[in-house]
Amino acid sequence: MIKDKTLHIISCGPGLSEINEKHGRSCDWIRQIIGDRVQNVNIVNVYDGVLPSCKNDDVWVIMGSRYSVYNDINWIDTFRNHIKTGIKKEIPMLGICFGHQIIGSALGARVVNNDKGWDLGSSEIELTKEGQNSILFKGFKSKFLAYESHHDVLIDLPANVSLLAKNKYGIQSFSYSDFIFGVQFHPEFDFKIM
Secondary structure, three states: OHHHOEEEEEEOOOOOHHHHHHHOOHHHHHHHHHHHHOOEEEEEEHHHOOOOOOOOOEEEEEOOOOOOOOOOOHHHHHHHHHHHHHHHOOOOEEEEOHHHHHHHHHHOOEEEEOOOOOEEEEEEEEEOHHHHOOHHHOOOOOEEEEEEEEOEEEEOOOOOOEEEEEEOOEEEEEEEOOOEEEEOOOOOOOOOOO
């Protein structure tokens, strides 16, 4: 049960000051969504060189970032390697936007600047058959709207990674072994934040 686990909300950048001042940080939004369903919550600023633990009672939510996974920045490479360790130890993970991309990269997919441009604002997402059967999208319609704010996308998913959702801009969600999930869109955004 998740209530007995330690949830690490992993911040991959300080956020935009104008958003932070008005609405708080994205890590705060996740904390608000979770409420009291999880008692042990730890915010980890991975961009400051701090890595989340890999204990068997850990769960990770990896947030978005203004950085790109392919940037030549030390903390990004270090964190990608740490994600590989977390995958081997079967740490449950959810990646959001940059989090989705860096987990996908750790699994062997490529991240590129999308030649279709920015996917920004409300965007229609379509679940694949696997997505319709995934626990991640239980109760969702086969097409739904989600908030987007990205220009990078995952391509070339490895054969052992399942495509769960897509849109006209590309891959929107994937899963690996039913304990690792990525979503390109931002479930933590509400109307005011957008």
